[in-house]
Amino acid sequence: MKKNELVHYHALLREISTDFADRGIVTRDDFDEYRRLDVSPVALRASRDDHEEAVLLLAEVLSRAAERSTDEATPGTESSADERPVPSW
Template sequence: MCPIDLPVASNTYDEAEFTSLRKTMHKQELVHLHHLLVEITQSFADGGAVPDEVWNEYEALHTNAYSVHAPKGQHEEAVLLLANTLGEELAQPTEEQSVMSAQ
C-alpha cells in the first residue's frame, strides 16, 4: 500500500487545469517545471517504468523544455501531458507493493 494516496491521473485534461496553471505560474516557472518533468520522465523511461510511447505524444506537441520562446500554452500542455503520464505510472501498484499487501 502506498503511504501517500495519490489521485489517479488521466491523459485527458480539461480547460480548468489549463486555467489553473495560467493563473498561478509565470512562464519562467512553467518552463523550469517542464524541464524537470522531462528529466524525471526520461529517468522513469530509462528504467522501464514509463513506456517509450510517451515521447511520441510529447513530440507531437512541437515544443520542448528548451523552447523558451514558445507560447506559455504550449508549455502548459506539455507539463500536463508529462505530469499525467507520471501520475498514471506512479498510481499503478508495483511488484513490491503487491508482495507487501499479500503478507
C-alpha cells in the first residue's frame, strides 16, 4: 500500500476511534500503545512504516473493542434511537 493510502486509512481509523470513544466502546487507556507511537494521520513527514504500524495497531485495538462490545450485547434487545445503523457492506 502506498504512503498516501496508509495516511488516508489512518485518518479513517482515527474517525472510527472517536466514534467508538463517543459510544463508550473504548476508553482512553485502550489507545495507550497507539499514543506512544506518536504518529497521527496528519504527520505527513512520518515514514510509511510509521503510518503502517499505527494503522495496524489501531485496527487491532478497534477490532478487539468491537468484539468485546458484541460479546457484551444482550440478545433480543432493540437498539436505541441514537445508535447509527450498521452499513450493509
